[in-house]
Amino acid sequence: MAQRGPRPFINTTPLEQPGQASRRNARSYAMRGKNSGKRRKHLTKKPCIDSWINGQFAGGLCQDPGPVSQVQACTSYVPRQVASEWSLFKFAEEPGPHVRQKLYQFFPILEHRSYPNQILATNFFDRQASLWFEHLGQSQTYVHNQLFVAMSYFDIVVDKVEHIGQGTISHMTKALSLLQTDLATIDRATAEVTIATVIAFAMVAVVSGDTASAGKHHHGLFKVLNLRGGLASLKSCRYLQIKCCRLDLSYAMPTCSKPLFFVAENILWDSYLPRSLPVSPTTAIHLLVSDSEPDPIMVNIWFDLHEFSRAANIAAQTGRKLEPDLLQEVMISVQYRLLNLEYDMEEPHELLRVVMLAYSATILPLLCSQFGAPASLSCPSFPACLHMFSIANEESSNDKLKALLWLLIIAEISILDVPHMELQLAQTIRALILNSWDEILELLKGFLWIDTLHREPTMKLLSNTIIKTEGVMQCVIS
Template sequence: MASSTATEGGRRFSSFIVSNSIEKHDTATRKLIRSHAKRGRSHQKSMVSRLKPGNWINGYRDKNDSDPKLIQNGSEITFVRTQFDGSDLTVTRFAFDNTQPYMLDLIFKFCTVIKQSMYPIELCLAFDYRGSIWFQYLQSDPMYLHSTLWTTQAYFDWVKGQGSSLASMNHETNTLHLLQRRLVDPKTATSDITIAVVVTLVMMTILLGNHEAARKHIAGLHMMVTMRGGLHMLKENTQLQIKVCRADLVIALMNGTRPLFFSVDISWQPYLPPTKPNQLALAIQTPYLNNDIRLAAVWTDLRQFCISANVAFQTDQKIHPEVYQEILISIEYRLMHLICKDRSLETLHLAILAFSTTVFLQTEGVRVRYHDLSRQLHDSVLRLGASNQTPELWLWILFIAAISAVTDEDDQWLMPLLRAAFRRTGTTTWEPVRDILKSIMWIDALHDKDGKRVFDLVLLTYAEHFLSS
C-alpha cells in the first residue's frame, strides 16, 4: 500500500485556462500558463553523450552502434523543444465535435501539468505531447478522449481535496460504457487504444485508493497483452509499452508483489553502455556486491545513471523522456524480480530499490511512498545492524531508509542509528556527509533537499537528547 500526499507548491491548478480569441486572461493567469509551458524551450540541451540505450523492453540493442544519437525502432529520436501555450487547442479537431471550453481547459492541463509531472523537470526534456500518440488518440477516439477528461478532472478534484465532480463522473460513465463495448468485440478488445484506456483505469484506481480494484485491473491488463501476443507485440508503440510497464511496476510496489511482466527470460546484463570497459568488473570486486553479479549489474547501471544525471544537471543538459523511462523499466524490473538469499545483500538490494523509487517512480507535486518496501527495509536494517557493511555504505543505506520513509514520523527509529553512523564516519557537518552519499549513489537535484532535512533532524534529535539527559 502506498501513501500519497499532494502539494500544490504555490500553483493555482484551477487557473489553467486555455487561451482563445474570445477570452483575455489577466497577467497572473498568463504567467501561470507560461510557467508550465516553458519547460520545453530551446535553451534546454539534450543529454546524448552517455545515455545511449537501445530498447530493453523488446530485448535488442545494436552493440555495434557507436552513433552518439539515441535510436528507437530504427529511427532517430527527434529532440523537439516546443513551447505549448494551449492557444492552438481551439482550432484542433478532437474526437467529438461538441468540445466545450472546460474540456479544452482539461486537455491543456493534461498536456502541460499531468504528463509533464511524470518526468522530473530537473532531469528531463519537456514531453512533446502534440507529437505523441496520445494526442493522436485525443483527436481520433472518443473513448480515449473521455478517459483523459475523466482522469484529469478526477486528479484535480483529488488535489483540491473534494469529492468527484459532476464532470468527472460524467466522463467516467462514458469511458466505462465505451470500454465495455470494446472489450466484448474481438476486433477491438486488445487494440492499442483499449489497452491504453485500461492502463488509465489502473492508475486512476490507485490514485483514488482502491488498491484491490487496481490489482484486478492490472491482472486484466496482463491478460489482454498476453492475448495480443505479449508485450513485444506493442513494439511499434513504445509509448504504450512504457505506460503498461510503469503501471505494472507501481502496482507491484504498492502491493508488495512481483511484477507480472518479465517474470521469465529477463536480461540481467548491464543495460547502459559502460563509461569504462571494466566498470562491471569493479562493481563485482566490491565486497558487498561480489556475491551476486545480477545485483552488481543493476548497481552499475543505476550508479552510472546518477553520475550522468549529476553531470547533465550541472551542464544544463536534459534526458529525453522516453530514454528516462526505458532506464526506469530496465532497472526496476531487475530489482523487483531479484531474490537475494544473503541477509546483508538483501538489505543492500532493498536500499537500492528504495533509492530507485525516489529517482524513477515519483510524480511532481505528489509524494509517493511504498509501505511494504519501507517496512521491509526497516526490518532488514534492524536485523542486520552495521557490522557487515562499510561505514560509508551503512550511512547511505540509513539515509535512503529515511528519505523513503512513508511519513516523516516513520524515520524516528533511524535517528540513533544515524548518530552512530556519523561517529563511525567521523562526520559532523552536512558537506562531508553529502560527499559520502554522492560517492555511493546520489542525484543532487533530486536528493539534496531531503538529505539535508534528514541530516538536520538527526542533529536536532541529538541536541534534544543531550539536553534532556
Template structure:
C-alpha cells in the same frame, strides 16, 4: 479590399478670420460619387489607413505655435452633444456603407467623441483565444476541461520545485505522472498522445480524470493534509464514471478492445489507482492489461510505441512492488551481465564513468547479479546528473532498455533477510530509488502504498550491522530514500537512525555521503533535504 473612408477638408468660416499664423495647406482627397466604405477587421477596428487619416484630421491645429494675441482668436461655439454609451448589442457590422457627403460633413463639424463613435471601434479589450481553443477535440470541452488539458501538455524541460503546491502552477501534471520524462527525448513522429486527444473520446476522458485526480491531491496538499489520492471530488468522480462507461464500450467492440488507446486508458486507470492506494482497482486493471498484452503478442507487439511500452512497464513495476509478485507483463529473457558496459560500446552513450567511490569495496562482496544491477543504476544516476544541466536527453529506446534491464533483474532477485540483510535491503532500496525515477515524483509527496514493501524495507534496514564508514553511508542512503518514497518520515526508529548516522553533520555533508552511493540531483535534492531536516528537528512531515 474596399477603399478607406474619404474626407474632403473644407475650411469653415472661422478659419478665414485668422491671418496669423499661416495655415498649412491640406491636400484635398477625392470624394467618391456615391458611397465610401469603412472596412473593419474581425476585431471591429477600421482600416489602419482610415484611422491614421481620421487621427491626423482631429489633431489639426492642436500642435501649432500659439499666437501672441490670444484675444484675436475666435472661439467657435460647439453644441453640446451627449455621447451614447457603446453596448455590445450596438457593435456595428464589419463593413458599413456611409454616403460620402455625410462622412465629410460629420468629420468636419462633429466632436472628437463623435468621430470616435464613427470609427467602428468595439468597446473593451478583445481577448485573444488560447491555443487549445483552436483544436477540435474528440468531444466538445467546456472551459474547465480545456484548462485540465492545458495542465497536461508536456514541457520541454522544467526545473525542480521546492514546494509541491507549485506543481500545477509552474509545470504540468503530465510530468508528475511520468517523472522520468525529463530524462528521455520524444520522437516527434511517434508521439501520439495529443493526437489521441483529438480522435479518441475515451482516451480524452481518461486524461481529464487523471489530471482532475491530481488536482484534488494538490488541493489536499495546500490544505496541509498528507496522503495519497484519496477522497476524489464530485467532479473527479464524474469524470471517472464517464471514463469507465466509455472504456466498457470499447472493450465490448472487437475492433477497439486491444488497440493502443484502449491499452493506454487501462494503464492510466491502473497508475491512478496505485497512487490512490486502491489495491482492488489496481489489481483489476493489471489483470486486464496482462490479458491485453497477451492478445497483442507480448510487449514486443507495441514496439511501434515506446512511450506506451514504458507506461506498461511502470504499471508492472508498481504492481510487483505492491503485491510482492513477479513481473506479469514483461516475460522476455534477461541478461545478468552489466548493461552499461555493453551500452557504452554499442550505443555511444554520452557518459564518462567517474572514478569508483569508497563504497565499491563493499559492493564487490555482493552476489554478482546484485552488484551488476547496483552498478548499472549508479551509472544511470551519474549520467542523468551529467545530462540535465545541458538539457540533453536519451533516446526512448535506450532509456527503456536501461530501466527494464535494471528493474526486472531486481524483481527476479530475492535474498533471505535473516541471512543476507544487507543484500536484501540493497535490492529493496534500489527498487525504491528506481520508483522515484519511474513511478512517483517525490515533488508531490506521493508514497508507495504497499504495507508489505514498507515492512520488508524496515526489517532489512534494522538488521544491517554497521562495521565501517562505507556501510554507514549505504545505510544512511537507504534511510533517506525510504523517507522520500516509502516511510512517513516521522517514525521514531527512522528519526533515531538518521540522527545516529549523521551526528552533527549539516545537510551539505550528508548529501556528499549519499551521492557516493547514488543520487539524481534534480529529483532527490529537495525531498532528501526535507527528510533530513525533519529527522533533525523531530517534527512531523
C-alpha cells in the same frame, strides 16, 4: 584578367599556357566542397544502447529508427499547432464548453507532471501531446476517459474531497460502457487508444488509493497486450510501451507484488550499460555483503545504477541533460530486475536490494506520486534486515559505517516506508566524526549519488535529524 586579392578568380583565358599559381587557384575553386565526403566514408554508424524493454540487448548498433521517428509515425494524425489551437480542435464527441474548459486546465498539468525528473532529463511531452490529441479526436471512449481523469484530478488532488463529484462519475460510467463495447469489437479491442484508456483508468485508481480497482485494470491491461502480441507489439509507439511498464512497476512496488510484464524466467540479467570503471572493493555492495561473495546479478544492477548516476552528474556539471529514453530504459530495467530477485529475509543482499530499489525510485518516481498521491515502497523485510546488519556489525570499521550512512540516508529520502531512524542516523554520523555538510557530501559521493537530485532532500533530512536528536550527537552540519 585576375582580380586582386589573396585568392584571385580567373575570368579570362589567355592564349598562352596559364601559370602555376593560376592553375592552382582554378583547381581550388573547382574542387571546393567536393572532397568533404571522403572523410565521411570512413566513419561508422555511431553505436547506441539497444532497448532493454524490446529484448534487443545485444550491445550492437541500433536497428530501429529511434524513439523520435517511432512516435512521429504513430502521431501523424494531428497538425503540430493543434495543441495551442483548442478552438480548432474537433473532439470525437463534443463535450460542451464547461467540460472542455476542464481539459484546457488539465493540459498544462499533464504536460508538467506526466514525465519524471525533468531535473535530469529533457522533457519530450511535445511528442506525447500529439498522440494525446489524436486519441481525443478519434475515440469517444478516450474523450470521456480523459474527462474522468481530469475531473478526478481536480476532485482528489486539488480540492481534496473524499468522494469524486457526480459529473466525474457520469464520465467514468460513460467511458467504462464505451470501453466494454471497444473490447468486444475485434478491430478496437487491442488498439492503441484502447490500451491508453485502460492505463488511464488504472492510474486514477492508484492515485485514489483504490487498490482493488487498480489491480483489475492492471490485469486487464496485461490480457489486452497478450491478445495484441505482447509488450513488444507496442514497439512502434514507445511512449505507450513505457507507460505500460511504468504502470506495471507503480502497482507492484506499493503492493509488494511481482510485476506482470517481465518475470524472472525471461529477464536479461546482464548489465544493461557498458562499464567505464573497474569494480571497486569499497562500494556499498562489497561493504554490506562482506561475509560472502556478492551475487553477480546484484553487482550488474549496481553498476548500471552507478554508470547512470555518473552520467547524470557529468551532465549536470556541463550544463546538459540526459536523453529521456535513456533514463526510463535504465531505471525500468533496474526496477524489473530488483523486483524479480528473491533473498532470505535476514540476508544482507535483501537489505541492499530494497535500498537500491528505493534509490531507483528517487530517479524514476512512481506514476501516482507525480500526480500528488502518497506513494510508498512497503518492504516488510527491510527493518528485519537492517536490525540484523546492525547487530552483526556493532564494531564496524569506518568503511562499513560509511556504507551504512549512505544506506540510511537513501532509505529516509526515498519512498521507502520504514520506521523512524533519526537516532541511528545521528549515531552513525557521530561515530564517523563528521562535523560538516561538506564532509558528509564527500562521503556520499563515493556511493550511488546524483548531486542535483539528492543534495537538497538530504540537507533537509540532516537538519531535521539534528533537531530531533539534540543532546545525542554533538556535530553541527554547516
